[in-house]
Amino acid sequence: MTHVRNPFMITTLYLLCAVIWVLGTDTLLNNLTADTLLLTGFQHLKGAGFVLATAFCLQVLLVNYQRVVTTEQHAQQALGQTYQTLFQDSYAAMLLIDPNNGLIVDANRAACRFYGYERSMLCQMKITAINMLTAEEVRHEMHLAQQNNRNFFLFRHRLANGVVRDVEVYSGPVQMQGRVLLHSIIHDVSERIKHERERNGLLHLATVLRQAETRANLLPLLLSQARELLGGHSAILWHANLDEDSAQAELGLGVWQALQGHTIRLAHTITGQVVSSGLPRNLTNVADEPLFYRSDLLGPEDCAICALVVNQAHPIGVIWIARDHPFSDEDVRTLMAIADMAASALHRAELHDQTVRRLERIESLAKIDHAIMLSHGPAPALTTLLEVVAEQLHANASVVLLCNPEQPGLECAASHGLSATARSHIHEIISTELVEQICIHPQPCKLAPYKVTKLSSTLVKEGLRYGYAVPLVVEGRSIGILKVFLKAPTVVDHEWLDFLKTLAGQAAIAVERARLYTSLEQTALDLERAYDETLAGWAKALELRDAETEGHSQRVVNLTVQLAKTLGIAEPELTNIRRGALLHDVGKMGISDAILHKPGPLNDEEFKLIQQHPVYAYNWLRQISYLQPVLAIPYSHHERWDGTGYPQQLKGETIPLAARLFALVDVWDALTSDRPYRAAWSPEHTRDYIAAQAGKQFDPALVPVFLKLVGG
Structure with missing residues (x-):
């Protein structure tokens, strides 16, 4: 009986019992007697018995139902009081929202503290007043929550003071x-979202930055992305020159674009203090900083931070x-x-x-x-050389002055710019002291550039403010001088x-063409050696980046040349292989x-990047005609x-x-x-591995030759 908990069950049970009683008793009486009078009497007794039985059962069921209802009502009241206590006393902000109209029905104390409204005011507002979504978007999200299709949301809510916070x-x-x-629990995740956005x-x-190969491509990306990430309106990079105690604005964005190309003294600026100390600075009031360069470009409310690169x-x-x-301090970090x-990135770009x-x-x-080999006099070769000075050294002007063999003095052999x-007025840059030093009483000298401290007024009028000179030296004596002029020293x-x-040396070679003709073969060998030393320098530079492969380049060169000779490969192909x-x-x-x-294995993305290095090599080297072979x-x-x-x-x-033999x-x-991540294999183990890879990784015809070469 205690399990009958609603009127429908009582009615159903009553009807079931009535049907069973009527059918069962009628069948029993018809089997007991056929006497009509006796049957009528039994029918009256049956009816009275049924009424009494059902009345008793109904009484029991109704009493039980009333007790269950009363118990449930008490439980609901207790549960409601518990819920209200948990709702109001929770440390988490909670709202009760009517999904039909978006009205905030109730708000707990934590929600009032978070949003900055009194409870009475919050309960008069709609959720659209604090949610940054449109009213239509809010209705759609509430519908999802009401249908239990979704119960987790990320919103942006506006507080009473106007601040917008990210909430879960x-x-x-x-x-x-x-x-x-809708029972909504709100968590403020603004700091987490901020950190995620920063990350x-x-x-x-x-x-x-990885995608930018050159410094020219990298700097605009660096400053624009840094400015965007920190919510700034301006950015600038000061490039430090410690030798001259100066820094130059290499690139500026925003109001600092006007400073691009400016040079400052490190000793008298905040930038210099940062270079010296290595510590970042966070300036909350730029106008109050006397050592801040051109603070007039910023507004009275502007703030600035900097860090050492x-x-x-x-x-x-x-x-x-x-x-x-x-x-904030987090912004500084x-x-x-x-x-x-x-x-x-700048170091990588500089290497590139x-x-x-x-x-x-x-x-x-x-x-x-x-040009030297094709020309019969110095002029064509020197003209080409000065074009290279302009292209490669970014010189604004240059001149080659040579000693006159007929009479003491210097003459202009070629000029550019x-x-x-x-x-x-070229004679103005030829001083008596220079003629004396170079032509009249030449002294043994070294091929070393030096800075020209004083320029003629003619050059200054053309905006040329810096000069560098290099003697043209042949066998320890000067035969002329190469002068280069710049508008800026950057x-x-x-x-x-x-x-x-190096160019001064080339100029000296061009001038001494007779000597070049007589010693052409030796000069060619010297030049080839210079090329090879340059290539060796590149290989050494790469090894300096990757210490674990130190000595690798020279070892593989020697062994590759040995293998090529074993296969009968001769010059000039042998030089190309080397x-x-x-x-x-x-x-x-x-x-x-x-x-x-x-130190550990590369992931898929990193391995794809490392697989690009042969392509980089091809794109760089194919532009050099002598390196194409x-x-x-x-x-x-x-x-x-x-093929894999x-x-x-x-x-x-x-x-x-x-490539197969290498x-x-x-x-x-x-x-x-x-290697840092494993010890070297033994020669025996390595030979076994190479033999097993014949026809897979390696040319099967070359493997036996190589194994014999390395003692296998």
């Missing part, structure tokens, strides 16, 4: 006071961001992270630019050599001066240090005999022979050398 909302339908309401922004910035303890520069409200990524620049300069030297007026560094010295082996990994200049120096090894040494290699998936003998040497040296 858990919402679902509840029965309250005879109607369905995603930094990841995006890292991706963007430093690579391997060498300061590169300082990056600044400005905006119209204060920066974000900018420091950006500065660290910028340092790595340096590689391209050296390739271009080698090609320029070849161009000058070609000078106006007709300047050329007509391009001058040690590499610039070294190349200027140079190709030396440059086999030059493409890794385009791979970030984070991937090259990763060496492309087989840098481009194809990761191809496999079975990269980057072209070449198969069998379609792989160049030089692949054997490269794997041998890699496996028999120690």
Whole structure:
């Protein structure tokens, strides 16, 4: 009986009992007697018995139902009081919302504190007043929550003070006071969302910086992304020159675009303090900072932060961001992270630019050599040389002055970038002291550039303010001088001066053409050696980036040449193989240090990036005509005999022979050398591995020859 809990069950039970009683008793009486009078009496007794029995059963059922109802009502009241207590006393903000009209029915104390409204005011508002979505979007989201199709939401809510916060909302339908309401629990996740956005922004910035190969492409991306990530309106990068205690605005965005190209003294600026200390700065009131350069460009409410961009303890520069409200300590840490990524990216871009620049300069030297060999006098070769000075050293003007063999003095042999007026007053840049030093009483001197401290008024009028000179030296004596003039000193560094010295040497060779003709073969050998030393320098530069492969380049070159000789390969192909082996990994200049120096295995994305280094090598080297014959090894040494290699998936003998034989040497040296993540294999183990890979990774015809060469 205690399980009968509603009127419908009682009625159903009553009808069931009535049917059973009527049918059962009628059948029983008809079987007992056929006497009509007796049957009538029994029918009266049956009816009275049924009434009494059913009345008793109904009484029991109704009493039980009333007790159940009363118990449930008490439980509901207790539950309602508990719910109200939990609702109001919860530390989490909670709202009860009518899904039909969006009206806030109730709000707990935590919600009032969070939103900044009194409870009475909140309960007069609609959820659309605080939710940043449109009214239609809010109705759609409430419908999803009401139907239990979704109970987790990310919204942006506006507080009473106008501040917009990111919130997580858990919402679902509840029965309250005879109607369905949405019970919503609100968590403020603004800080988490901010950190996620910053993290995603930094990841995006890292991706963007990886895609930029040159410094010119990288800097605009760096500053624009940093400005966007920190919500700034302006950004600038000051490039530090510690030798001259100065910094130049390499690139500026926003109001700081006006400073691009400006030079400041480090000793008297905040930028200089940051370079000296290495510590970031957070300026809440730029106008009050006397050492802030050109604070007049910023408004009275503007604030600024900066961080040092430093690579391997060498300061590169300082990056600044400005905006119209204060920066937090978290913003400073974000900018420091950006500065660290910028340092790595700028270093990689500098290596790339340096590689391209050296390739271009080698090609320029070849161009000058070609002009020297074809010309019968110095003028054509010197004209070509001064064109190279303008292209590669970004000189605004240049001149070659030579000693006159007929009479003591210097004469202009060639000039570039000078106006007709300047050329007509060329004698003004030829001082008596210079003639004395170079022509009349020449002294043994070194081929070393020096800065010209005083320029003639004619040059100054043309905007030329900086000059550098290099004696043209032959056998320890000067025969002339190369002068280069600049409007700004920004391009001058040690590499610039070294190349200027190289060009002066080329100029001296052009002037001494007779000596060049008589010793042409030796000169060609010297030039080839210079090329090879340059290539060796590139290989060494790559090894300096990847310490674990130290000595790898020279070892594989030697063993590759031995294998080529064993196969009967002779000059000039042998030289191409040697140079190709030396440059086999030059493409890794385009791979970030984070991937090259990763101690553990590479993931799929990193492996795809490392697979691009043969393509980088091909794209760089194919532009140099004299290096085109060496492309087989840098481009194809990761191809496999079975066609599963990269980057072209070449198969069998379609792989160049030089690449096939180098692949054997490269794997041998890699496996028999120690790595941070594994010890070197023994020669026996390595020979077994190479033998097993014949016909898969390696040319099966070359494997026995190679194994015999290495003692197998």
